[in-house]
Amino acid sequence: MASEELARKLQSRLAATQETEPRPEPEQSPVRPKPQESEAACGDSSSELSAKLTRRLDINEGNAAPRATRVFNPYTEFKEFSRKQIKDMEAMFKRYDTGKDGFIDLMELKLMMEKLGAPQTHLGLKNMIKEVDEDFDGKLSFREFLLIFRRAAAGELQEESGLMALARLSEINVSSEGVMGAKDFFEAKVQALSVGSKFEAEIREEKEERKRQEVEKKQRQAAFKQLQSTFCS
Ligand SMILES: [Ca+2]
Structure with missing residues (x-):
């Protein structure tokens, strides 16, 4: 919460300083980019800067870990x-x-x-x-x-x-059989994977079969009830 507030303040201060900075006169040079373009670029760098500031703030407050020099794991x-x-x-x-x-x-x-x-x-x-x-x-x-x-x-x-x-x-x-058997090892792994997915498919099939049976059972019951009511009435 506090860090967010602080970040907001920093952002608005950043915006304020940029407002007070003298703007380049677009008419002075023909090669100068159009005002909209320079404004867009300015906006980008300010948001980038504020993102950095926000992050620094988070690190200081212990909400974020400093970007470790990418540790090799x-x-x-x-x-x-x-x-x-x-x-x-x-x-x-x-x-x-x-x-x-x-x-x-x-x-x-x-x-x-x-x-x-x-x-x-x-x-x-x-x-x-x-x-x-x-x-x-x-x-x-x-x-x-x-x-x-x-x-x-x-x-x-x-x-x-x-x-x-x-x-x-x-x-x-x-591999389980040493480097020489590495190929077999990877093949075995691929097989294990496909066995796994086959297993999942079987479970899925079983579930669907059960659902089908359930539906059929209900239909039979409904048919029976209808038959019953025709007889009884
Ligand atoms: Ca090296």
Whole structure:
């Protein structure tokens, strides 16, 4: 309530200051936009500004959370993986992020691949990073690291590629049957979905059948009553 009032006041003050500001003379220059246009633009920016002010007010009063620098949530963004899978991936990421800076750089990736038993050439390592390096900073963020497993699970990685070796040797079960069975896993998922919708359809059908029976029963009863009344009268 109080914040709304304050916001209204701010808005009216904003409008007032804009009223008192000297208006550009439209006749002075032929290239100047038409008065209506400049007014519209002015209105837009003022409402934008007041929206910002209102929001700032809400944040100050605890009615709104400050716009966090969009936090990456692996659980919502990588819905194809279970919490356990993501936790395993996080543990692995942290294990090989020896510099503890939240990134796996080229040297760390080199060591990782050596530890996993699939050492890569310098160029091979560079290519591995390049394949998932969405922000082009030459190192792997945790999100980019998860992309490796996403692509592995989706069957998008070359069988002989470094990334595929990483995913397979990580011993993280991307699917119930490991990375190799990822395709089956997704097919099973699709089947499970269609089974689910089939189940729903069956329930719907049963309900409709019950309704039909009910209607028929009522019709029979009505017919019987009518018959009865014809006989009795
Ligand atoms: Ca990166």
